[in-house]
Amino acid sequence: MSRPMPRSVLIIGFGAFGRLMAAHLAPHLAVAVCDPAADPGNTDLQVVQVAGAAAFDIVVLAVPVPAFAGCLRQIAPHLRPGQIVIDTCSIKQEPARLMQQLLPPHVQLLGCHPLFGPQSARPGLAGQRVVLCPLRGTGWRRIAAFLRHRLGLQIVLSSPEEHDRHAALTQGLTHLLAHAMRELAPHPKIRTRSFDLIMEGLDMVGQDAPEVFHAVTRGNPHMPALRQRLAQLLSQG
Amino acid sequence: MSRPMPRSVLIIGFGAFGRLMAAHLAPHLAVAVCDPAADPGNTDLQVVQVAGAAAFDIVVLAVPVPAFAGCLRQIAPHLRPGQIVIDTCSIKQEPARLMQQLLPPHVQLLGCHPLFGPQSARPGLAGQRVVLCPLRGTGWRRIAAFLRHRLGLQIVLSSPEEHDRHAALTQGLTHLLAHAMRELAPHPKIRTRSFDLIMEGLDMVGQDAPEVFHAVTRGNPHMPALRQRLAQLLSQG
Numbered sequence: 001m002s003r004p005m006p007r008s009v010l011i012i013g014f015g016a017f018g019r020l021m022a023a024h025l026a027p028h029l030a031v032a033v034c035d036p037a038a039d040p041g042n043t044d045l046q047v048v049q050v051a052g053a054a055a056f057d058i059v060v061l062a063v064p065v066p067a068f069a070g071c072l073r074q075i076a077p078h079l080r081p082g083q084i085v086i087d088t089c090s091i092k093q094e095p096a097r098l099m100q101q102l103l104p105p106h107v108q109l110l111g112c113h114p115l116f117g118p119q120s121a122r123p124g125l126a127g128q129r130v131v132l133c134p135l136r137g138t139g140w141r142r143i144a145a146f147l148r149h150r151l152g153l154q155i156v157l158s159s160p161e162e163h164d165r166h167a168a169l170t171q172g173l174t175h176l177l178a179h180a181m182r183e184l185a186p187h188p189k190i191r192t193r194s195f196d197l198i199m200e201g202l203d204m205v206g207q208d209a210p211e212v213f214h215a216v217t218r219g220n221p222h223m224p225a226l227r228q229r230l231a232q233l234l235s236q237g
Numbered sequence: 238m239s240r241p242m243p244r245s246v247l248i249i250g251f252g253a254f255g256r257l258m259a260a261h262l263a264p265h266l267a268v269a270v271c272d273p274a275a276d277p278g279n280t281d282l283q284v285v286q287v288a289g290a291a292a293f294d295i296v297v298l299a300v301p302v303p304a305f306a307g308c309l310r311q312i313a314p315h316l317r318p319g320q321i322v323i324d325t326c327s328i329k330q331e332p333a334r335l336m337q338q339l340l341p342p343h344v345q346l347l348g349c350h351p352l353f354g355p356q357s358a359r360p361g362l363a364g365q366r367v368v369l370c371p372l373r374g375t376g377w378r379r380i381a382a383f384l385r386h387r388l389g390l391q392i393v394l395s396s397p398e399e400h401d402r403h404a405a406l407t408q409g410l411t412h413l414l415a416h417a418m419r420e421l422a423p424h425p426k427i428r429t430r431s432f433d434l435i436m437e438g439l440d441m442v443g444q445d446a447p448e449v450f451h452a453v454t455r456g457n458p459h460m461p462a463l464r465q466r467l468a469q470l471l472s473q474g
Binding site: 113115116120129131156158162163166167169170171173174176177179180183184186188189190191192193194195196197198200201202204205226227228229230231233234235 | 350352353357366368393395399400403404406407408410411413414416417420421423425426427428429430431432433434435437438439441442463464465466467468470471472
């Protein structure tokens with residue numbers, strides 16, 4: 001049985017990432033937005049209330065991690081069977097657990113972590129990477145095909161556990177180092193090409209919201225062991 | 238009084254950096270080489286013994302840091318008044334102290350740290366940076382002019398103390414992190430652009446000789462405090 005292609009999407013949370021997504025989805029799908037925390041402000045898109053969520057094929061959650069559980073409780077009563085709910089958190093284990101626990105069993109679930117943001121996606125989305133963690137239902141296959149073929153994204157399939165384990169090394173460590181370097185305030189007179197590259201990498205995450213820093217360094221369950229091992233390596237190395 | 242421009246240089250230590258330097262100096266100066274540790278191998282350059290050092294306007298030391306003091310003791314009796322002796326160690330405080338202590342007071346001394354190596358200089362020397370720490374005499378001014386105008390290098394003037402303080406943050410930290418990452422062996426499935434840049438930077442120093450790692454992480458007197466502060470920031474951040 002071939003299911004119909006999703007035609008409409010509700011983006012809940014209209015911050016920097018919600019806006020980026022809306023801009024890239026609007027040429028392909030009917031896009032509406034909803035911001036439980038604030039007025040979405042000036043937009044040409046349809047603005048709806050959470051209570052209107054059932055009208056959309058896909059519901060994308062683009063709220064900060066600390067607001068995630070509250071948002072799930074708010075939308076849960078308004079979802080209809082077969083809808084696909086997608087989260088976009090930078091960590092995947094805890095959001096997956098919360099969606100499975102707090103959303104009704106009749107909705108499909110997909111974990112999603114775009115490995116880009118407004119800054120790194122400035123040249124365009126083509127070739128950027130996005131992690132998908134299928135959690136419930138098969139609707140994610142059409143989403144993956146859409147992201148690959150229409151938006152040109154590279155799909156990385158993963159379990160939430162595998163995502164968080166690997167992301168601890170990449171994201172978690174990068175944010176920790178960026179934070180440490182900001183504290184050390186290095187504007188060294190002696191610069192090498194390798195140091196310049198490292199600082200360029202660290203500067204890319206330096207402008208991320210504090211919630212992102214908190215999520216990837218504290219919300220990732222693989223970070224405590226990694227922090228300890230790293231501190232050990234740096235003091236004995 | 239205008240001193241004559243130096244015309245000849247003896248490079249002591251014919252490892253990767255000695256060879257790089259010889260190749261770039263040979264079009265401009267009479268270059269001879271001397272390797273106290275090993276046969277210089279296949280070279281078109283003049284090969285001399287340490288005892289012949291007095292014949293050259295400039296003597297450049299390109300030996301590993303652990304061999305540095307021994308090399309100074311070996312050449313000290315063969316130097317003549319007015320010669321310029323230049324070291325190229327990755328750290329500057331300890332080599333400066335050793336040169337001032339072990340070489341006769343009648344030679345001029347210049348500390349030099351090229352912020353590039355065979356790998357990063359592959360596209361050419363133009364625009365690369367070199368740190369100069371004038372230690373004794375004024376002959377370094379002609380050397381600086383030569384490096385700037387003939388080789389296209391950018392000169393960074395510094396005291397040995399300032400060099401090592403800044404280099405702890407750039408070089409020392411970079412090598413420590415490269416070492417730590419090699420131990421963690423990250424080939425993560427989840428990669429971000431910022432992580433890729435950081436790894437590119439770390440890979441540039443990953444191939445450096447163990448002596449370089451040891452010098453910049455142990456031989457730099459500013460590293461212990463920096464290591465401690467960093468470990469603190471990474472565990473509490």
